[in-house]
Amino acid sequence: MKTFDPLIKKIVKHCYPDYKGRKFYILYDDEVDTNFNANWGGGTKTYYKFCRLDNGNIFDIPDFAPWNRPKDGKTAIPQGAVCVTHSFFQGHECGCTVIFPKNQEIGKHS
Numbered sequence: 752m753k754t755f756d757p758l759i760k761k762i763v764k765h766c767y768p769d770y771k772g773r774k775f776y777i778l779y780d781d782e783v784d785t786n787f788n789a790n791w792g793g794g795t796k797t798y799y800k801f802c803r804l805d806n807g808n809i810f811d812i813p814d815f816a817p818w819n820r821p822k823d824g825k826t827a828i829p830q831g832a833v834c835v836t837h838s839f840f841q842g843h844e845c846g847c848t849v850i851f852p853k854n855q856e857i858g859k860h861s
Contacts, residue, residue, distance in 0.1 A: 752777055763847040766800045766809055766835040774846025779853045782825045783834045785812055794842035801832045828852050 754777045763775060783799060799812040812826050812834075828834050834850040 759849050762802055762833065762849050763835055765807060766802050767798075767837050767847060770837065770847060772844055772846055774844075776846060776848040778848055778850045780828070780850055781852050782827045783812065783836075783850060785824050785826055795840050797836050797838045799826075800835050801829060802835055803829075803832045805831055 754775055756775075756777070759775050759777055763770060785799060801810050801812065802808070828850065830852075833852075836848045836850070838845040838848070
């Protein structure tokens with residue numbers, strides 16, 4: 752879902768300070784599928800970062816090689832954190848998405 756919430760923009764800018772785009776999205780899911788576009792292929796890639804909402808610490812999801820990925824490719828979003836993605840499709844920048852665990856809401860962290 753596309754959003755104009757200033758908190759989402761602030762989280763994205765914290766994780767990707769060089770991001771100059773205007774596409775901000777929000778999703779709710781308890782895990783992230785790192786098998787999807789995790790490696791460059793035809794100019795397509797998604798970068799993943801976790802950001803803790805209480806202290807702003809950022810940490811990367813392990814960048815698994817295609818032959819060394821977890822079986823289902825899914826990584827749970829840690830408690831108290833969100834996943835922030837930056838996506839490219841065929842060389843075109845597609846925006847950033849903040850993924851909150853399903854039991855969290857935006858207003859609880861502002």
